Amino acid sequence: MAExxxxxxxxxxxxxxxxxxxxxxxxxxxxxxxCIIGLSGAGKSTILRLLNGLRxxxxxxxxxxxxxxxxxxxxxxxxxxxSIGFSFQFSAMFDSLTIFENIAxxxxxxxxxxxxxxxxxxxxxxxxxxxxxxxxxxxxELSGGMLKRAGFARAVVTNPELxxxxxxxxxxxPIITHLLTDTIKRLREKLNGTAVVVSHDLQSIYxxxxxxxxxxxxxxxAYGTVEEIKxxxxxxxxxxxxxxxxxxxxx
Amino acid sequence: MNMxxxxxxxxxxxxxxxxGATALLGDSTRFIFTLRIRIKETxxxxxxxxxxxxxxxxxxxxxxxxxxxxxxxTQAVQYGAESLIGGGVAFISVRELGPMLxxxxxxxxxxxxxxxxIGSMVVTEQVExxxxxxxxxxxxxxxxxxxxxxxxxxxxxxxADLVSFLGGMWIANSSAHVPTDTFLTSAKSAxxxxxxxxxxxxxxxxxxxxxxxxxxxxLGTRGGAAGVGKSTTGAVVTAIILIFIANFAMSYILFRxxxx
Numbered sequence: 001m002a003e004x005x006x007x008x009x010x011x012x013x014x015x016x017x018x019x020x021x022x023x024x025x026x027x028x029x030x031x032x033x034x035c036i037i038g039l040s041g042a043g044k045s046t047i048l049r050l051l052n053g054l055r056x057x058x059x060x061x062x063x064x065x066x067x068x069x070x071x072x073x074x075x076x077x078x079x080x081x082x083s084i085g086f087s088f089q090f091s092a093m094f095d096s097l098t099i100f101e102n103i104a105x106x107x108x109x110x111x112x113x114x115x116x117x118x119x120x121x122x123x124x125x126x127x128x129x130x131x132x133x134x135x136x137x138x139x140x141e142l143s144g145g146m147l148k149r150a151g152f153a154r155a156v157v158t159n160p161e162l163x164x165x166x167x168x169x170x171x172x173x174p175i176i177t178h179l180l181t182d183t184i185k186r187l188r189e190k191l192n193g194t195a196v197v198v199s200h201d202l203q204s205i206y207x208x209x210x211x212x213x214x215x216x217x218x219x220x221x222a223y224g225t226v227e228e229i230k231x232x233x234x235x236x237x238x239x240x241x242x243x244x245x246x247x248x249x250x251x
Numbered sequence: 252m253n254m255x256x257x258x259x260x261x262x263x264x265x266x267x268x269x270x271g272a273t274a275l276l277g278d279s280t281r282f283i284f285t286l287r288i289r290i291k292e293t294x295x296x297x298x299x300x301x302x303x304x305x306x307x308x309x310x311x312x313x314x315x316x317x318x319x320x321x322x323x324x325t326q327a328v329q330y331g332a333e334s335l336i337g338g339g340v341a342f343i344s345v346r347e348l349g350p351m352l353x354x355x356x357x358x359x360x361x362x363x364x365x366x367x368x369i370g371s372m373v374v375t376e377q378v379e380x381x382x383x384x385x386x387x388x389x390x391x392x393x394x395x396x397x398x399x400x401x402x403x404x405x406x407x408x409x410x411a412d413l414v415s416f417l418g419g420m421w422i423a424n425s426s427a428h429v430p431t432d433t434f435l436t437s438a439k440s441a442x443x444x445x446x447x448x449x450x451x452x453x454x455x456x457x458x459x460x461x462x463x464x465x466x467x468x469x470l471g472t473r474g475g476a477a478g479v480g481k482s483t484t485g486a487v488v489t490a491i492i493l494i495f496i497a498n499f500a501m502s503y504i505l506f507r508x509x510x511x
Contacts, residue, residue: 052383
């Protein structure tokens with residue numbers, strides 16, 4: 001039986017009066033890529049924020065490596081976050097720092113590595129995501145696809161056990177999308193870690209996912225391998241996968 | 252009923268704001284006392300927030316010095332008290348206008364910059380990215396700005412005092428023909444080093460107000476570009492109001508005559 005790296009259990013999340021999640025549970029299998037699909041605004045990104053403690057649930061529990069992160073002191077949560085990489089939807093690179101400084105930041109703050117060692121690691125990590133000779137550029141000087149890859153590099157440079165990707169291929173052309181999907185797979189294999197990917201891009205998901213979870217109206221309505229999800233008899237899942245306007249999903 | 256609800260909501264928001272800003276100051280102080288200060292970032296902020304404000308602070312202080320001297324000279328000449336102009340200009344510059352005017356100018360320029368910069372980082376998820384990397388936004392963003400302003404604000408006030416005083420001396424000499432020696436002697440007798448130090452203490456408190464309010468507004472930014480604009484305006488307005496209130500309170504406490 002597959003080991004779990006994280007588990008979201010009976011979680012409820014509300015924004016003011018709006019219920020975003022109600023009794024949501026989800027298992028994150030260790031060493032696998034779990035993709036979360038669902039309509040825009042369904043709360044997919046909120047699941048990523050629950051997993052690294054950026055968002056506390058209004059009810060329920062979130063376990064990471066067996067620890068309920070909803071009830072630990074902030075200092076312990078900060079330590080835990082060092083073992084979780086987060087690639088943001090719009091990359092969220094610090095715009096006053098160069099790409100090198102962005103990626104070196106967690107190494108400078110959390111490790112005792114020397115500058116030469118950091119420089120070597122940043123360079124090799126950037127090469128690992130297919131970026132070369134961009135170290136001294138500012139984020140504003142990079143294209144969308146390059147920024148996403150730089151964001152990947154910053155998320156994985158500390159060799160985290162879990163990497164969270166928020167819409168890694170949204171708004172990119174098919175070639176870059178394919179490249180980034182391949183990069184996520186390669187990084188997971190290289191780090192021998194676990195990844196959770198939030199995406200709308202079904203082709204990418206079919207390429208990389210070990211498990212797929214579909215979020216709808218605040219709950220996970222389908223979970224399984226790509227093949228299992230494709231064969232799901234749930235009409236909501238089928239409508240979503242086919243991109244059809246006709247079906248039970250209200251438009 | 253609606254009015255009561257509104258009063259309740261506003262009161263609750265007020266205390267939430269005060270509590271939040273105080274907690275932010277507390278967190279920042281903890282990082283400062285444990286010496287977890289990012290030196291390079293702090294020096295960078297000292298240049299951007301302090302050094303780059305020097306020209307505007309000096310310019311406003313110069314013309315304020317002109318006005319104080321001109322107005323007091325007009326009155327003093329009527330009563331034959333030209334020899335008191337130097338004391339008047341020095342007294343008002345060092346104790347009140349130097350610290351407060353510099354603080355108001357810096358609140359407008361720097362407080363807005365702090366709120367806008369941190370606010371932009373919030374709406375572009377950069378602050379969340381810091382947290383996701385296991386880094387404290389307070390230590391990374393607020394502390395360098397706070398420490399930089401606490402160092403630079405008293406220095407700017409010294410410049411403001413000097414420029415205002417020299418401007419006043421020039422106007423007194425050119426418009427009321429008050430000799431420089433007379434002006435200086437009058438100033439020396441009116442202002443002590445304790446007055447100067449108390450003025451600089453005021454500047455230090457104003458620096459804390461500007462940095463904490465700017466940072467707090469920035470960190471509380473919600474909702475894109477419009478939110479950044481709202482935070483920036485809020486930072487400037489709130490900081491200026493607090494500067495005036497704090498100035499009165501400190502003048503009352505620091506400059507109250509003994510036994511008064």
